Every structure is written in C-alpha cells, then in structure tokens.
Amino acid sequence: MALLKEEDRQYLENLFRENLKDKVKIILFSEKAAGSKLVVPGRIECPYCQQTREILEELAGLSDLLELEVHDFLTDEIIAKKYNVDKIPAILFEKNNNVLGVRYFGIPSGYEFSSLIEDIIDISRGETQLSPTTKAFLKTVDKPVHIQVFVTPTCPYCPRAVRLAHQFAMENPLITADMIEAIEFPHLAEKYEVTGVPKTIINEKVEIEGAVPENVFLEYFKSALKD
Amino acid sequence: MDFISITKPIEKIEEEQEVIILGGGPAGLTAGIYAGRNLWKTLIIEKAIVGGNAALTEKIDNYPGFPEGITGEELVKRMETQAKKFGSKILEVDVLNFHIDGIWKIIETSNGTYRAPTLIIATGTRPRKLEVPGEEEFIGKGVSYCAVCDGAFFTGKRVAVIGGGDSAVEEAIYLTKFAEEVIIIHRRDTLRAEKITQQKAFSNPKIKFLWSHIVKAIEGDKKVERLILQDLKTNEIKQLPIDGVFIYVGLIPNTEIFKGILNLDKDGFIITDEKMHTSIPGIYAAGDVRGKILRQIVTAVADGAIAGMEASKFLEDIKYNKEV
Numbered sequence: 001m002a003l004l005k006e007e008d009r010q011y012l013e014n015l016f017r018e019n020l021k022d023k024v025k026i027i028l029f030s031e032k033a034a035g036s037k038l039v040v041p042g043r044i045e046c047p048y049c050q051q052t053r054e055i056l057e058e059l060a061g062l063s064d065l066l067e068l069e070v071h072d073f074l075t076d077e078i079i080a081k082k083y084n085v086d087k088i089p090a091i092l093f094e095k096n097n098n099v100l101g102v103r104y105f106g107i108p109s110g111y112e113f114s115s116l117i118e119d120i121i122d123i124s125r126g127e128t129q130l131s132p133t134t135k136a137f138l139k140t141v142d143k144p145v146h147i148q149v150f151v152t153p154t155c156p157y158c159p160r161a162v163r164l165a166h167q168f169a170m171e172n173p174l175i176t177a178d179m180i181e182a183i184e185f186p187h188l189a190e191k192y193e194v195t196g197v198p199k200t201i202i203n204e205k206v207e208i209e210g211a212v213p214e215n216v217f218l219e220y221f222k223s224a225l226k227d
Numbered sequence: 228m229d230f231i232s233i234t235k236p237i238e239k240i241e242e243e244q245e246v247i248i249l250g251g252g253p254a255g256l257t258a259g260i261y262a263g264r265n266l267w268k269t270l271i272i273e274k275a276i277v278g279g280n281a282a283l284t285e286k287i288d289n290y291p292g293f294p295e296g297i298t299g300e301e302l303v304k305r306m307e308t309q310a311k312k313f314g315s316k317i318l319e320v321d322v323l324n325f326h327i328d329g330i331w332k333i334i335e336t337s338n339g340t341y342r343a344p345t346l347i348i349a350t351g352t353r354p355r356k357l358e359v360p361g362e363e364e365f366i367g368k369g370v371s372y373c374a375v376c377d378g379a380f381f382t383g384k385r386v387a388v389i390g391g392g393d394s395a396v397e398e399a400i401y402l403t404k405f406a407e408e409v410i411i412i413h414r415r416d417t418l419r420a421e422k423i424t425q426q427k428a429f430s431n432p433k434i435k436f437l438w439s440h441i442v443k444a445i446e447g448d449k450k451v452e453r454l455i456l457q458d459l460k461t462n463e464i465k466q467l468p469i470d471g472v473f474i475y476v477g478l479i480p481n482t483e484i485f486k487g488i489l490n491l492d493k494d495g496f497i498i499t500d501e502k503m504h505t506s507i508p509g510i511y512a513a514g515d516v517r518g519k520i521l522r523q524i525v526t527a528v529a530d531g532a533i534a535g536m537e538a539s540k541f542l543e544d545i546k547y548n549k550e551v
Contacts, residue, residue, distance in 0.1 A: 157376065157378075183381075193368065196366065196370075
C-alpha cells in the first residue's frame with residue numbers, strides 16, 4: 001500500500017513540476033533485508049528503514065528530476081565511511097556530483113516530511129530562503145561546522161529548526177547539518193540529554209533549546225565558531 | 228497523527244494586500260476563508276505553525292460536526308486547505324513590527340514589508356510561565372510546555388502536570404500513553420476543565436492529584452529531579468521527586484507590538500466590540516487574543532468569520548468613497 005495518499009501525491013507532483021530546476025540525487029543508507037523476519041547476526045536493528053525506503057521511492061517517482069540511490073549500510077561500508085554515515089536510516093543529497101551537508105538520520109515522517117520536501121526544492125533550485133545578511137556571513141565560514149537538530153515526528157515546531165540548519169548547510173560545503181529523530185536514536189538523545197525538542201547542538205559546544213528565529217540562530221552559530 | 232504531514236507551497240507574495248491577517252490558527256484561517264470568499268486579496272502571516280495552539284491538541288471532542296472527535300492537526304489542516312481554496316495566501320515568517328501610515332496598516336516581517344487597509348489580529352496566546360526558580364534553567368531538561376512534542380521522552384517515567392484547566396487535564400491524559408505516573412498539581416481543590424474531561428482523568432489509574440498545592444521551585448542537578456511544593460492548606464513545604472514537569476497554567480496574549488497603539492485590557496488582551504472592531508478603524512481582533520469569556524476553537528472561528536466580514540465592509544466603504 002502506498003504511504004502517500006492520492007491527493008498528496010498529486011499535490012507534490014504539481015509542486016515539483018512548478019518548483020524543481022536541476023536534478024537532485026537522494027542517497028539512502030538502509031538495510032537490504034529490512035522488513036524480513038530473518039535474523040542476521042551482527043545486523044543492527046532498523047525498525048524504520050523499510051518505511052523510509054518506501055516513502056523515498058514514492059517521492060522519487062513523482063519527478064524526472066529526482067533520483068534515488070540506495071546503499072546497504074553493512075555491505076557498502078566503504079561508501080558509508082566516505083560519506084561519514086554512522087547510523088541508519090540516513091538520507092543525503094547529491095547535486096552536480098557534490099554531496100551536500102544536508103542530512104537526515106531517522107525517518108522524515110510526520111511534520112518532518114515537510115522539511116524534506118522544502119529541502120529538495122531548495123537544493124534543486126540552488127537557493128535558500130535565508131536573509132542576505134545570513135548568506136553573506138555563511139560564505140565567510142572557513143572551518144567545519146557540525147549542527148545536530150534533535151526532533152520528534154509529532155513536534156510542529158521542529159521543522160523550523162531543521163530547515164534553518166539545513167539551509168545553513170546549503171550555503172557552505174563546510175557546514176554539515178543533521179536532523180536526528182530522537183526516538184530512533186535513544187543513545188544519542190541520552191548522550192546529549194535531550195528531553196525536549198527541537199534541541200540543536202553546534203560543534204558539540206553550543207546548545208539551543210526550542211525553535212529560534214534566523215537572526216538568533218545566527219548568533220548562536222557565530223558563538224560556536226569562537227575558540 | 229498522519230504518517231506524513233504536508234504544508235506550504237513556495238510562492239512570491241505581493242507587498243500590497245487588501246486584508247492582512249496575523250496568525251494562522253482557527254480564527255485567522257476562518258477570517259481568511261470569509262475575506263477570500265469576498266474576493267479580497269488576503270495574506271495570512273504565521274510566525275510558528277499554521278493551526279496555532281489547536282494544532283498541538285491531540286484530540287478535539289467538542290467541535291460540532293465531529294461526533295467521533297478529530298485531531299487538532301487534521302482540523303486545522305482542513306481549515307488551511309479551505310482558506311487557500313478561497314484564495315488566501317499563507318506566509319510563514321516572523322512579524323517584527325507594526326505601524327500605521329494613513330489608510331495603510333504596515334507589517335514588517337523577517338521576509339519583507341506588507342501593507343493593507345485592513346488588519347485582522349489573530350495572534351493568539353502563548354503558555355504562561357510559572358515564574359519559579361529553575362523553570363527557565365530546565366527548559367528542555369525536564370520542563371516542557373508541549374506534551375505532543377516531548378511526551379515520548381518520559382516513557383516509563385514519573386511526570387507532573389501543573390494546572391487544572393482543560394489544557395492541563397487533557398495533556399495529563401495524553402501523557403499517560405508514555406509516563407508510568409502523571410501527577411496533576413493544582414492550586415485549587417477542584418478542576419476547571421470540562422466535566423467529561425475530569426471524569427476521564429479521575430478514572431485513569433495512572434493519574435494522581437495533588438490538590439491545593441503550588442510549585443515553589445524546580446530543582447535538580449543537570450535535569451529536573453524534584454519539585455518544591457507548598458501545601459496551601461497547611462503551608463507545609465514538601466519535596467516531590469519527579470522526572471519531568473509539563474506546565475499549563477494559563478495564557479499570555481501575543482500583543483506586545485500593539486501596546487500603546489490599541490486598547491488592551493489589564494492582562495494584555497485586545498479589547499473589541501461584538502463586531503471585533505478594535506480602537507482603530509480597519510483593525511480587528513479575533514480568537515484567543517481578544518478579551519472574551521470562552522477561549523475555544525468554536526468561538527475563535529466565530530470571531531474570525533465576523534472579523535473577515537467586517538474587514539470586507541470596511542474595504543467596500545473606502546472603495547465606494549474613492550469612486551464618488
């Protein structure tokens with residue numbers, strides 16, 4: 001059974017037709033035997049891998065400008081290492097043979113599905129919705145920055161935090177921004193003491209509780225760059 | 228909730244509008260439906276989430292027409308679709324400032340300036356804070372104002388819900404999906420919530436009550452570990468070990484940018500007449516942000532409908548005056 005309802009499918013097909021410009025490759029790291037009852041020793045459990053794959057397959061089918069590439073996290077270990085993928089399901093994006101710093105760990109379901117759609121459109125069009133001031137500053141960033149945004153699919157405020165972080169990553173290849181679905185990765189939620197979402201961590205040192213406006217987020221971002 | 232949730236298209240929005248509505252909750256969306264059906268160029272500006280506080284409600288059982296109940300998300304999504312169907316545009320940006328220049332009501336946002344001869348304020352409310360030591364410090368570390376967002380982090384744990392109104396009791400019931408024990412702490416010895424909601428709470432074995440108690444402080448090392456409570460009947464101070472605390476102690480109107488411009492009541496709610504007119508012609512208020520006796524979705528949509536129609540009348544009047 002399709003995960004996308006017919007009306008949503010039509011809406012998205014139309015939205016992509018009107019808004020996509022360049023080709024975008026969606027790269028999914030998953031597990032091949034997802035959904036099967038066969039227990040493979042050493043294989044990690046990934047309860048949402050199968051659904052993530054299904055939703056991306058349906059999505060990629062809605063536009064000729066979208067392509068889906070699926071890797072098995074265990075057998076394609078070298079590729080996973082190359083892309084710094086350490087947990088699954090993981091979604092990355094490639095445009096003009098460049099892998100972007102926009103990443104999803106965990107299923108982009110619930111409210112996060114909108115983040116995924118908006119990210120795809122921004123990536124394809126090659127432009128973000130950020131203000132000129134933010135864009136200008138991000139161009140000057142000359143060292144790696146890692147942003148992690150913890151979310152739950154039922155949190156309506158979370159996509160704002162995810163989208164902001166992802167747009168930051170689109171503006172400069174040195175910036176990597178991860179959405180992390182907190183319920184699927186409890187060890188990370190515990191490590192970063194996440195009991196409320198959205199929670200954003202920049203370069204392991206700056207923590208932001210809640211969704212903040214762009215200018216406020218930029219200030220936190222700047223403070224994470226200071227040594 | 229739905230497995231996936233889809234919102235907002237991307238489009239260019241003109242600076243000059245005929246009706247600007249601040250707030251995309253039930254009042255704002257309904258105002259959008261009515262203004263749109265009168266064919267006025269209508270823009271709804273929402274700063275956080277379309278649907279407002281209603282979108283955060285797990286299930287709505289008292290909105291007429293849905294005898295089985297409906298999720299807040301589904302109800303507001305339908306209102307959004309309806310507002311868009313009749314031509315309203317929705318823009319999700321922060322509103323920074325507001326001023327008036329002759330006939331124009333001018334709204335500065337984080338994404339440009341928009342103006343219209345009529346403005347409908349449906350900015351709603353935000354949760355009131357307890358204002359006790361530890362509350363700010365532990366936001367995201369055990370203090371929450373959003374049960375649907377954060378409830379799952381308290382699976383198998385013990386949480387407190389502060390308050391005794393509809394939101395407090397409904398969210399306490401929702402939290403029993405995850406938490407092992409939910410303790411409702413209320414300053415009075417009876418609840419203000421609807422009787423049917425009270426019954427549900429009283430019959431839920433996971434919910435306990437601490438009547439006539441107030442929170443004096445929220446304490447812990449790195450995260451919330453205990454509440455310091457005062458028993459109002461005996462004045463005794465006690466400690467309650469707890470993993471999380473959800474606060475539902477009332478609402479603060481989002482009216483800061485209108486202070487000194489519009490007449491507000493002592494709590495900051497906008498004063499209107501029964502036609503939703505504020506103290507300035509062409510400016511209307513609708514929904515929870517308005518001084519009123521019952522803050523419910525059903526009263527918000529009624530306000531929105533009236534405000535949408537009154538804005539239409541105002542626009543017709545100035546158009547008529549221009550032509551003669």
